[in-house]
Amino acid sequence: MSYRHLLAFFSLLAPALAQDGGQLYTLTCSACHGADGKGAANGTFPPLALSPYLAGEPDRAIKIVLHGLNGPVNVLGKTYNLEMPPQGAAMQDENIAAVLTYVRSAWGNTAGPVTADQVKKIRAATSSRSEHWTAPELLKLHPIQEIKPLTNLLSFTYTGNWTAAPDFAKLKPAAAEEEPTGRIALPKIKAPKGKDVSPPASGNLGMVWEGTLTLPTTGDYEFLFGADDGGSILLDGKLITQITGAGPLKGREKQVIIPASAGPHKFRAEYYDLLGLKALQIAWRQKSQKEWNFLTEETKSAAKVWPPIILKPTERPIIYRNFIEKTSPRAIGVGFPGEVNLAYSVDNLAPELIWTGAFIDAGHHWTDRGIGNEPPAGLKVVKLTTAPALDKAAKFRGYKLDPAGNPSFSVQFGELSLLDGYTTSTSSLIRSLKVSGKSSGSTVLTLVDGVAVTATGPDTFDVGGLVTLTAKSTKILDGKLVLPLVPGTTTEIRYLWK
Numbered sequence: 001m002s003y004r005h006l007l008a009f010f011s012l013l014a015p016a017l018a019q020d021g022g023q024l025y026t027l028t029c030s031a032c033h034g035a036d037g038k039g040a041a042n043g044t045f046p047p048l049a050l051s052p053y054l055a056g057e058p059d060r061a062i063k064i065v066l067h068g069l070n071g072p073v074n075v076l077g078k079t080y081n082l083e084m085p086p087q088g089a090a091m092q093d094e095n096i097a098a099v100l101t102y103v104r105s106a107w108g109n110t111a112g113p114v115t116a117d118q119v120k121k122i123r124a125a126t127s128s129r130s131e132h133w134t135a136p137e138l139l140k141l142h143p144i145q146e147i148k149p150l151t152n153l154l155s156f157t158y159t160g161n162w163t164a165a166p167d168f169a170k171l172k173p174a175a176a177e178e179e180p181t182g183r184i185a186l187p188k189i190k191a192p193k194g195k196d197v198s199p200p201a202s203g204n205l206g207m208v209w210e211g212t213l214t215l216p217t218t219g220d221y222e223f224l225f226g227a228d229d230g231g232s233i234l235l236d237g238k239l240i241t242q243i244t245g246a247g248p249l250k251g252r253e254k255q256v257i258i259p260a261s262a263g264p265h266k267f268r269a270e271y272y273d274l275l276g277l278k279a280l281q282i283a284w285r286q287k288s289q290k291e292w293n294f295l296t297e298e299t300k301s302a303a304k305v306w307p308p309i310i311l312k313p314t315e316r317p318i319i320y321r322n323f324i325e326k327t328s329p330r331a332i333g334v335g336f337p338g339e340v341n342l343a344y345s346v347d348n349l350a351p352e353l354i355w356t357g358a359f360i361d362a363g364h365h366w367t368d369r370g371i372g373n374e375p376p377a378g379l380k381v382v383k384l385t386t387a388p389a390l391d392k393a394a395k396f397r398g399y400k401l402d403p404a405g406n407p408s409f410s411v412q413f414g415e416l417s418l419l420d421g422y423t424t425s426t427s428s429l430i431r432s433l434k435v436s437g438k439s440s441g442s443t444v445l446t447l448v449d450g451v452a453v454t455a456t457g458p459d460t461f462d463v464g465g466l467v468t469l470t471a472k473s474t475k476i477l478d479g480k481l482v483l484p485l486v487p488g489t490t491t492e493i494r495y496l497w498k
């Protein structure tokens with residue numbers, strides 16, 4: 001007996017043998033679609049688990065079972081070009097209804113039951129059909145409805161100047177919007193291709209989303225949450241997980257498992273950025289499943305292509321507060337007119353990177369919303385230090401811009417205050433270090449550490465063969481160039497590119 005005959009034979013027996021849709025599935029479909037609905041022969045056959053061909057109105061699926069399917073069909077991103085034999089002659093309306101009711105609710109599928117009457121009507125309407133269906137034919141008649149990640153989704157946007165996570169309950173949203181896509185998305189900064197643009201207005205972004213998350217079955221669910229800088233996710237008003245503080249998305253993700261019941265749940269996500277970088281990822285899956293269902297636009301597999309947006313300071317310096325490669329997470333980039341650039345590390349209280357030429361390609365962070373770090377776009381990059389420049393107890397107190405836009409960074413160490421200001425002239429960065437207050441004992445600031453530094457004249461040093469550094473009162477200690485901090489003094493340090 002051929003395979004097809006055997007199949008028909010089983011199908012004829014089925015009414016007598018099968019008690020329910022599950023048994024009918026085992027008898028009539030599982031040989032090809034697999035006991036687990038994932039496609040037999042290691043996925044050679046297409047899956048029925050989470051297949052959009054089974055979702056929505058049942059007409060499409062009824063037609064496939066009645067007359068079979070032939071030719072290329074794309075299921076969950078993979079194209080099959082096989083043949084499914086018609087089952088209509090061998091299966092009664094009740095059995096087709098029962099098996100489709102079963103597969104439409106098994107393995108995470110969430111479509112409703114199918115009645116024998118529905119099958120009967122379609123059988124009658126297509127009785128003259130003798131050939132298989134093709135996927136394009138079916139999709140034209142019964143388009144696949146995109147399954148929305150969240151329904152009734154609303155977004156609330158907040159703006160402010162925060163140094164810690166904002167308390168959204170105390171804030172008024174600047175905007176509230178319906179999100180018909182059902183997907184959580186951070187606002188995109190649209191930059192005209194190939195044009196130099198100014199950085200986004202200063203200040204921080206906060207967002208809250210509220211919607212309905214419908215879960216297929218009762219059981220354990222895993223949630224994935226990644227945010228730059230932080231936020232929280234709540235299910236039915238209960239906190240599931242949160243990310244606090246500031247830092248990149250990568251490496252700070254949270255993964256939690258919670259039990260949840262089948263059906264709709266209130267879902268809320270809160271997000272804030274503190275350092276100007278914006279990235280957010282939220283996904284869920286049933287504990288046993290491999291694939292994540294992303295609620296955010298950003299997914300792990302997101303394509304990393306973005307148009308370059310080279311920031312070009314013209315009249316005033318540009319401040320860039322996204323992550324910069326080779327420096328600590330909290331770095332403030334400053335691009336000066338005249339192609340002199342600086343990345344000041346807030347974590348290490350030091351001008352860690354200096355370079356000439358182009359400043360930064362912001363395209364990555366502004367269009368892809370910032371996964372990873374951006375390297376300086378220019379040349380002759382010098383990493384001046386690799387560790388904290390001052391005692392660990394010293395604290396960053398913020399920065400100010402003078403009327404021309406030149407920055408000064410404030411640092412406090414006990415009773416000692418440091419104002420660390422930067423301006424430029426041709427091919428050089430000029431740093432002015434003003435020390436005030438009181439010093440307890442001798443305090444030294446590291447100027448160069450981790451790159452070769454040699455004295456080439458009085459108060460003159462070669463740094464890494466790229467830069468000549470001039471400064472009074474400095475000395476080389478254990479291979480580092482250091483400056484003792486004396487209250488009441490201002491020291492000028494020049495970094496001149498060779």
Ligand code: HEC
Nearest residue numbers: 028029032046047051053069070071075080081082083084
């Ligand atoms: C002899 C193997 C075989 C049997 C038995 C079989 N199918 Fe299929 N089925 C296929 C193949 C092969 C395709 C893809 C056809 C193509 O490439 O055009 C398919 C496609 C489908 C599709 C659309 C694509 C997808 O993955 O969602 C559905 C729905 C489907 N089958 C349901 C069923 C149901 C329900 C049964 C049982 C009543 C069944 N099939 C029995 C082989 C089979």
